[in-house]
Each structure stands twice: as structure tokens, then as C-alpha cells.
Amino acid sequence: MGTGVVNLKIGHFELELPFSDLRRLSSAIAPYEVYAIQGVKGSFRLSSPQVGIALNGYKQMGLNALRYEAALVNGTNGAFDNNVEKDFYGRLAFSRLFDGFLKSVRLGGLYYKGMQNLRDLAGNPYPTAAMRDYWGDEFSINVHANPENASFYRWGIDASIDLKIPDFSLGPLPLGWSINLYGQYLVGHDDDIDMTNMNMPYFGSSGDAGGGDIHKSLASHDPDWLTRPFDYSGGFVGADIIVLPAKFYLIGRYDWLTASNQWADPVDGVDGAYVRPAGSASWLDGEIRRYNGDPMPRGMTSNLQANPDDAINSLSRISIGFRFHFIQPVTLIYEYSSQQNLWGFPEPPPLMYNPDWVAGMGRIVNVDSNWHMIMFMFAF
Amino acid sequence: MDKRSKLRLAGVGYFCLLTLLQAGGGVKGTVTYSGKVPRLKSFNMAIEAVCVAKHENDPENYPARSEALVLGAGNTMGNIYVRIASGLPEREWEVPSEPVVLNQDGCQYKPHVIALQVEQPIKFLNSDGVLHNLHTIPEENDETNVTMPPFLKETVRSFEYAEGPFPIKCDVHPWMGGFIAVSEHPFFDITGKDGKFEISGLEDGNYQLEFWHEKLGTRTADVTISGDETQTVDITFSR
């Protein structure tokens, strides 16, 4: 972030987000959820570094200041996008300084518009060229990768307020709290986070499961891509409080995310069939297995087969903690987080086209999580 | 104003003062404290052996305690700065050439509260034979911070502007704290442990008396002087 009116960035950089992941006082295990969310593995993530070119700047006019960034980028997660369509990121923020208790207010907005072909990125569970070769040579299955680009966008508004409580003493402790209150609201939409060939993950959905028949039926199947859009909105509000400068900080944050349109689409193109039907098969532990019904524990998603509206579709997390630099080299960090529902995001093994993982991906699951983190940091 | 005209004015002032002293009335009284007597914090002087020894030899004052509240028999209050806050004529007052003396003794300021006139010399003594620094933190006057090493037994300073009591501290010995008041006129006093004060040489008129305590703030009282009678004003600080 330059202080000039016009600065040019070329290369691999983090987008100038309202609240950089790098400035977080809280720990790495409690990231800003709306920035970190990915529809599926390999898809776009706002907080990831991008490759591209950006113009940004900072223009001060007395107590007011304007900050902007406009970027053309093409690639995330350290990998290049495989399309030529460039993504656009824009950000504009206005800030004003005040005298007294209220120190400053900043209001801003961001917009990201992108195109991405999710289906052939390295390191994700979707069929890569190697996978296609493997399935084709070994089993004569014609695994397709959808060549179409999917578009997506994000927009958000943010605010940050700095306050300073006048100095006071608590016994021998001279205190003067500096408080930063901040909040972000973000809306995201992906046209299609899925590569699923309508029939691909569900071997033998006709009931004709197992053996070479499956292979034949799939090999002869024309790819008919299922489009699965993903919509979410959410944000975070938090406070960083400096109790003793360079010594003691308090951190508190609330994150929330609602996925209004997640994986609750009919599978196999059958209305009402939101989970895998009985008698389907999948690849697991090196062999094709038959399943009776939903491979995901029903409690995790609630019973989608009965009613997609019952699906659990929101998660929230509250994090509180402190950082205490109590003697020169030692910093003590403590943080407690309590999360209601997780983003289902299993890690796939490489080169494995496993419908189970695909099925478990990109939705909110009913698993709660609470954690304490205590960390001693030695920094000389 | 140059020094010579100041001197001349001082001379005139002195003459006036003499007349006043012969003819003036006065005000006296006692300051008392009411309320719970707090336990004052004691000082750990371990870093300065000389001062520890001085206090050990004086069992009555050992361990040395904060002088924020000094009470005599009957809860009379010491260290109260009493001054005429208003009602005095506009005039240049005579400045005594005799210095007031502030001693650094046993790592404490003696006296704890001292008052003097503008441009009146103040002599700082160092009877401890250790390093002190004279760090005054006034609002109007220049902040001064002067080294007072063991070999420097005294140094003389003065203040240019009148202002209410401001702190003096020693950075070497964090517990050392005192107050200096600079007055533009000679009508002030500081109570001793017996709580008594007396201000004399006042012309006829209505005056406002102000009593200052370092923690409890100020109290005021109005007094009317006529003839050469001495009025009595007693005041109570409570918390």
C-alpha cells in the first residue's frame, strides 16, 4: 500500500482488502470467514494472493482521505487461471480523522468480478488430464472436464472506527484504551462451483451397479453438466482493544455466514433427490463400493431428501482472546473460539476422482467446534 | 521589564507593604480533616541505602510514609496552601530577597509543600549526599530538570510566573514528590501539622481565601477585613 496518489503493482500480491488477513490480531485458525470461504477446493478465495496488475492510491484532503484500488488479476491460490478472461477487483474507501474520543471513521466498499474454469485446476478433485487418462485407460470411462468458464462475483461494504478512551489508572496500572471497531458485510455468488457430470459421481444410479456395466454405461454417456450455483452472504464484526500499548491486547470477533444456495440441488436430475439414492456406488479405499443411501451422515446435513429447506445453511463463530507481551522475548496468546456449524470441506487425495469427496464438499454441516488456543511465542 | 525598573518597583512595593503591615488586618484559622483516615502508603527506599538508614534512625517516621495527608492532634491538617485568591488590588508586590529553602533529606522533600513569590529565590539543598534531580512540572513556568549530584550541596533557582502548586519530583527516587506554589503577592501561608495558618497585612476589603490540598482539591471562603482586626476562618476538608 503506497502513500502516493497513484501506485502501480505488478506481480503476485494480496488484494487490498478492507481488513487484510495479515493484520489480524487473532490467530490463524480463526480467519475472516467471508474472505476465506471457497465454494469448493480450488475455487476462488478472496484472501488469496493474485497474479496481475493493480493501481492503487491514497489521496489526502485535509482530514479526509480517499483510498482506492483497481486490479486486473488472473489466478489465485498460487496457480494461474486457465482462462484468458481477466478478473477485476475494485475497492474504494473514504476516511476522516476526528479530534477527541472518536479518532477516525472509515467506510468502504469492494467489488470482485471473475471468470474461472474450475474444472481443470491442479490440486483439486476434479478430473485433470492425468485423471482422464487413468480412467480412460484402466476402465474405459470417458471422464469429462467441463471446458466452460463459470463467472462469479463478490461485493461488500465495510466500516472501521477508532476510539480512544482517555487515560485512567487502575491501581498502579496506567491504562488508556485504544479501540478499533470494525465490520465487514460481504455477498458472494458463484455461477457454478461444481463440475459434476450429472451421472458421473453416482455409478449405477439406474440400479445396475457394479462390474463392467457401469463402465460401459458411463463411457457411452454424453456429458451433461450440472450447474450448481453457490450464493452466500455474511461478514464479521469485531473489536481490537489495546489495553497497555505494546503489552496487552484484547481481541473479540463474531463471524457469520449464510449460504443461501448450496448443495441441495437434485442429484441425478431427479427432483427431491437431494442425497445419493440407495444402491449407488462410489470409489473408496481403492475399490468401488455400493452404498445404501446417503453417504454423508444425515445428522450433518439434516435430511435433505425430505426437504431441502431444512438444510443447515449458516455458520457462526465467536472468538475472544488476548495477546500479552509480558516480558521482552515472550508473548502469550490465548484465544477461545466457539463455532456453530462448519463449512464442509474434506481434503481429497491427489489424482483421485472420488465422488464421495465431491458430495461432501461445498456445504455447511451440522458440526460444532470449540477450541482454546494457548501459544507462547519467543521472539528475539 | 528590565531588572532595574523591577527593582524600583520592588522598592515602592516594599514601602507600601511596610505601611500595610502597620495598618493591615489579617485572617487566621485552623484547617481540619473529617472522614476516614486512610492508611498512607509506605515507601520502599531499598534502592537508596543512605535514605533507608536515615529513616531507620528515626523510628517515629519508619517506614517513611506518603505525606499526602499530614494530621495533627484533633485531625488538624498540615500541608494546606492557603492564599488570597481574589480581592487584592492590582499592584507590583515586593519580592523578598531571602530565599525559601527546600531540602532533600532522607529522600523526601522538606517541606512537602512550599510556597514562594514570583522571582523569589528558592534554595534547594541536598543533605542526602546522593544523586537527586529537581524535576519541576509546572504549567506556566518552564519545566526544569536539574541534576543534583552528591557533591552539589545547594542550588538556587526562581520562578517567573505565578501559578498554583505544581509537582516537583525526583526521577531517581520515584516516591519523592512535593509541591511548589508560586504566588504573585505575599498573602499566603502553609499550614503546619497543627492546621494553623495566618495571613496578615491586608487592607480593608472583601477577599476570597483559597485552601488547596494535593488530593482533595480546593475550598474557598470569603472574608471581609476592616481595620486591623484579625478575622478567623476555620475550614474542614472532608472526603
Add this chain to the structure above:
Amino acid sequence: MKTVIRLLPVLGLALSTAVAQDPPAAQEPDLVLGKKVYLQSCVVCHGISGKGDGIVAGNLLVKPRNFTDGRFKVRMTPNGKVPLDSDLYRTINRGMGHDNAMPAWANLKVDEKNAVVAYIKTFAPKKFARQDRAKEIVIPPRTAATVESIAEGEKWFTAIQCGKCHGETGRGDGVSAPTLVDSWGYKIVPPDLSKPWLFIGGSEPVDLYRTLRTGLTGSAMPTVDGTLTEDQTWDLVNFLDYNFIRPGRSVPR
């Protein structure tokens, strides 16, 4: 060359007549520019009204200077006096050491620095009205750093008990170091004398001399004015220089 020399008196005459006819008006400080620079570069720490309470102030252990009561650390004026414009300019230009949030603003243009000096003075008009009475101290030529001078300086270092704060070995670990506070009650630390890059007033011999003679108003560092003579102060500077700041050099005899 000859022509130049011949022309010089003429030029001199021309200049002097110009001065005589049109005495240069005292240059009006450019407060508009000063304010602009202040709001751009200073305000985040020192605050809109100069009270040292900018947004960032709360994060800083060593607090930004409060400009409203005219107390400044690094000056050529005697203890307690307001600084000269050149003192403020110097501090802006050099910053206040490498462990302090005040950076060197040498990148500002000269007129910007002059303008911001003028603007800073408006925060304490009453104190800076006394500026004409604040005389610059005279720094006499340095006493040669001989073995004798250094020994003499060491004597003063011990006699004054500088070690009470700075530590007997100059490491900033004296018995009184943990309890030091500045005039506003904020905790401060005496610098390790062997780390001259931390010195807020600079670490050249002349800087040390100035710091010793004028003290650092607002901090715990007192002046030796009234305690040491000018020569004795130079002896002390020589000792500090050879013993802590640039040790290991051979001492001239």
C-alpha cells in the same frame, strides 16, 4: 578571475544598496502549507489539535510529543526553555533515534519543513511567544579527548551517579530505570549507552554535549548546567564517547 575580483566590490555595493532600499520583510510562515504537511505526515501520532493523541498514539509505548505546552526534548536552548525553530527543524529532519516512532522526515522539502515548524508552534502560542528570550547555548570547542580528559569524565560519570538510571556499565539498567516516567506519567526507559542509534538527540560528541547541557525536557534526563563547567561537560562527553559509544578506539595521548 581578475574580472571577478574586480567586479566583487561592485556586486557588494549593489547588494548592500538593495538591502538598504528594500529590507527583506521577515518571511511570513506559510501556515497553510504547514497545516497541509502536518495533516499529511504528523497527525496520525500527534493528533489534530497537537495533543499527542493521534490514532496511533495509543499503540505507542513512547508517546508522541504533546505540542500544546511547549516542552520539547532536543533543544539548543537552556533547560526548560522552548526550542528554537532550528531545533524543531533538526528533530523533524533527523527523527528521534531508531527505537522511537518519530522517523526522520528528511524527505520533506525545505519549505515544507519550515512551514510545519511554524504550524507546530501555533499549538503553544503562549510558550512560543517566549521564544525570543530562549537564547541558544554556546558550545565551546571540544576538549581534546586525551587520557586525562577521559579519566576526568569517568570521574564525573561516577560522581554524578549517572549509573542510577543508565546503569554502572551504561546498559540502561540502573536501579531507578524501571520506575522512570515522563512528565505526563508515561513509562520511559533510559537508553543503553552502548547503543548510540537509540539516542533521541543524536550521538555525535556535539549532540551529547547539547543533551547534557540542556537536558531532555519532559523526560527524566536532567541538565548538568549548574553542576559541571563547560570543560567538565566535554570531559564527560569524551568519556561517554570513548567508553560506550565508539569503544575500542585507541585513545589519543
